[in-house]
Amino acid sequence: MTTSAGPAVAERAPGAAFTEGTVAVQDFTVRYFQAGEGEPLAVLHGAGGPQLTLALDLLAQQRRVVLLEMPGFGDQANDVHTTPAQLAEAAAEAFAAIGIDRYHLLGTSFGGGIALHLALTHPGRVISLVLEAPAAFREGATSPADIPPEDMVRRFRVHPERVPAFTPPDPAVMARTWPLVERLLASRPEFDSELADRLPEVGIRTLVLFGDQDGIVPAQNGRTYRRLMPNCSYILVHDAAHDIQGDRPEAFADVAGDFLARGWQFLLPEQSTLINP
DSSP: OOOOOOHHHHTSOTTTTOEEEEEEETTEEEEEEEEOOSSEEEEEOBTTBOOOOHHHHHHHTTSEEEEEOOTTSSSSOOOSOOSHHHHHHHHHHHHHHHTOSSEEEEEETHHHHHHHHHHHHOTTTEEEEEEESOOSOOTTOOOGGGSOHHHHHHHHOSOTTSSSOOOOOOHHHHHHHHHHHIIIIITSOSSOHHHHHHGGGOOSEEEEEEETTOSSSOGGGHHHHHHHOTTEEEEEETTOOSOHHHHOHHHHHHHHHHHHHHGGGOSOTTOEEEEOO
16 A cells, blocks of 8 residues: 555645544543544554654545544653553553554554553453554663763654754753653563563554664564564564654655555565655
């Protein structure tokens, strides 16, 4: 399946078609953003919070896309959840409250680890799983908290000029959200052996994508998922850093959309490969 950015999409700011709503979950009021119709794609964002991208716009041309702002990334600080599994349970409850009980699931970076735990806990709800630069395994990684501001852009984006232009996280927002990220992710080992032992349980069809120039989580970590998960494809995206959706939105939407739509007829179901223009 080929997806292209037609004039109606390209001329608008990313996310223009999405509408915003709120849902109550575990004493939090969390936002969500949705667009499109059809079989749902539930989306869990990275540590920087929800981002509406051209890639999500393109995917919303094919299906209903629901991007959740996880508890702790909005106006309310999250001092409640102490493990990724707990936050994953809150996300599962939020999607159920929105009205989607069975869905494809996309997790980006920090959200990739949360998505894995949701799939482990609720395998019957997840049709298939897409992990974009997931941060559950981070061998050789550098914490964003330890990266000088002048290096941050190139580690996240090869093409920071592409819409939406890359901007460093707001320090005030990071001060509120980063304690949650550190508690759930940064405090865990680079190779989470407990999670690794459970990955063979994930029989859900899974696609793992890394940018070949990822400066946050080295791309070789993608091989861990491929090795341990029984139905996993691993794809390396050329000319992309950590933010694949920002660097290569059309390529991301093409390969993810094909994977979601075609199931086991996906062109690359059992091998690792490089997506190159």
